[in-house]
Amino acid sequence: MLTDLLLAILHHLLVFQLAGVLAGEFVLMRNGLSGRNLKVLAHIDRMYGLLALAIIAIGVGRVIFGLKGWEYYVTNGAFWAKMAAFAGVGILSIRPTMRILKWSRANAGGDHTVPDVEIVAMRRFLKAEVAVFALIPIFAAMMARG
Numbered sequence: 001m002l003t004d005l006l007l008a009i010l011h012h013l014l015v016f017q018l019a020g021v022l023a024g025e026f027v028l029m030r031n032g033l034s035g036r037n038l039k040v041l042a043h044i045d046r047m048y049g050l051l052a053l054a055i056i057a058i059g060v061g062r063v064i065f066g067l068k069g070w071e072y073y074v075t076n077g078a079f080w081a082k083m084a085a086f087a088g089v090g091i092l093s094i095r096p097t098m099r100i101l102k103w104s105r106a107n108a109g110g111d112h113t114v115p116d117v118e119i120v121a122m123r124r125f126l127k128a129e130v131a132v133f134a135l136i137p138i139f140a141a142m143m144a145r146g
């Protein structure tokens with residue numbers, strides 16, 4: 001009971017942090033991105049990766065140690081839909097992450113400005129991530145109720 005509660009609390013805290021980081025990326029990734037903002041973007045993109053890993057660890061913990069037992073989830077279609085949406089967000093984040101790493105290398109001196117065309121292209125991925133991310137809590141509520 002206590003383990004389930006602690007995992008649920010951690011799960012919610014991490015998930016809200018991930019949403020916050022995604023919002024931060026959205027605000028920072030704008031035309032004219034350069035210098036300090038680019039450094040902050042690179043930093044929060046690393047946080048994004050770490051948070052995603054922590055969410056997987058805690059999520060798997062909830063499946064195994066949660067009150068309902070793992071059998072409840074493996075036969076639950078909404079659970080797999082949620083996993084697919086989560087994986088989809090992860091896949092959509094690969095290109096922006098690679099690009100942010102490239103921009104960061106060019107910004108070693110702190111005075112690099114990213115070409116606007118690249119920003120426009122990467123913002124498309126971010127928008128898709130936000131859209132798919134919105135499906136996750138929908139599937140989560142469905143899966144929790146069978």
Ligand code: HEM
Pocket residue numbers: 011015018055056058059060062063066068073086136137140141142143144145
């Ligand atoms: C960003 C990704 C995720 C979001 C936004 C998210 C969101 C949520 C939300 C809102 C709930 C509460 C559902 C409710 O009680 O109505 C929940 C529960 C849960 N989540 Fe996640 N989740 C994410 C990732 C994961 C992952 C990767 C796993 C497993 C590997 C997972 C496993 C679970 C489990 C087992 C529950 C408990 C459901 C129940 O009470 O039966 N979650 N999630």
